[in-house]
Amino acid sequence: MTQPLLSAHNLVKSYGTTQALDGVSLAIGAGESVAIMGASGSGKTTLLHTLAGIITPDGGQVVFQGPASPVEVSALSETDRSRLRRESFGFVFQQGLLIPELTAVENVAVPLMLSGYPRREAEARAQHWLQALGLAGMEARRPGELSGGQAQRVAIARAQVTGATVVFADEPTGALDSHTSVDVLNALLGSTVSQGHTLVMVTHDEGVAARCSRVIRVRDGRIVSDSGAAAAPGNPGGHLNAGVQAGHPGAPQSQQYTQQTHQTQQFTQNPYDPQGQQAPSGAQREVRPMFYGDGWGVASAATLPADEMPASQIQVPANVPRGYPLQPGTSGYPQQAAPYGYPQQPQGRPHHNGGQHR
Template sequence: MNSPVLAAHALTKTYGSTRALAGVDLAISRGESVAIMGASGSGKTTLLHVLAGIITPDTGSVTFQPAAGGAMELTGMSESARSRLRRERLGFVFQQGLLIPELTAVENVALASMINGVKRADAVQHAASWLGALGLAGMEDRRIGELSGGQAQRVAIARAQATGAELVFADEPTGALDSQTSREVMDALLWSTTGQGRTLVVVTHDPEVAARCSRTIAVRDGLVVPTAVDA
């Protein structure tokens, strides 16, 4: 059996008197799409941020196993090493996209590759191909404010894939969208990740989004709890 692409053991995280994570164990297989669900304050976003190396847990470990090379223990890395890992090997899609409004769609996507040392012309060409694949051909030179919410999220998805990220984290990627646009964005997100043999971890409050994923993880009071399917 292949080792998981991501494995967490005994994760805890406390903010003041609030225990956001209370001892989480989790393994995610390569090529899975995993939805993390839970009520507001359950710890699901904290879990996503710890798994992605954005924040460090108080205790416990997170191990990332890339397709090539040795395993990486995120919680033992320096902040600069985790930042490099996120920049080069991981992709991110957030509810508001976090795109740069002063840049065009293609520039937003190309920037991710350029930061990693790719020449501008090559980065722009690669970015344009991703935008075209996600249904945004002809919109490359539009600024973010000239796009609909769903189009902007597809730009964010293209940006997450521009560096060839093996593992993509999405935090409420459809939270600000209507139901039809939400389905279209999930189509794009799944096609660009698991459809290409990559792995997706998505935090969502929407059961329809979770149902599109291959597995759902429920979080309550900082712990992973059995779902109805597991029970």
């Protein structure tokens, strides 16, 4: 069985007489997108911060599968935990927590500069991520000159610029309107999971949670439900949750685009389009991440019975590595109607290469 990327064993944490965590254990695989839900005071934020090494538990262990060997996060010194957070973890918070005196590109470059990168190289990498997240031309703006959604995308770029293996997000859409929340969530899921990285996110929003491959619910410091608890090897997220279709940016890594290939997935359960129409039995879909300038989506050539979709009909650039954003205008899928399981093109949104914005 695949070694978990991040695991917790019997975590305990108290604040005075309040038991924030009461024997919490879980395992998270590489490429998962995990939503942690619960009422205020349930312990969900304490769990997130403990997994991230921000909070030290009173008891129990947090283990991160590092590049060389497992690391017991909870046993590290503060200096070593800071290094781990800087080099392997990324963070997105509800209010962004950008440095107000710095420009967008400077904010994104900070983690790289703290890791020893020369300023010029750090800012070049930061600029790439800002452009990839639809913020070209805004590099010189300060946080006070950005909208809430733009500021959150700067925070996402900052979380991703170091190549973080795990991104922790604490209510990343909580302060945004519903329309902006969709854009930010698309950017967060697309830029994380499409690269095979892991997203662990606290949210109150059921709609946001449904976009993740796994939902964990917490009450009184304990996990009361976990949709991925019975996950099978090779699919750490277990069963896909409602609203998450195979090939969606929030789907488990096993169903994501693989480097320099376009893969076909066989549906084990028939998906439904937004009008509730059932896809043909045995339908397949070829998918890959597509970038739209203001978020990530999935392009699909067709959803047809397998014997009606020869590979010759699918035109996929073979030279775009996994996780790298396809820029508008890149040759790809032909324009066509939205496939089963995906919404029609939203009003007023760009429509690139037959991809359906999600």
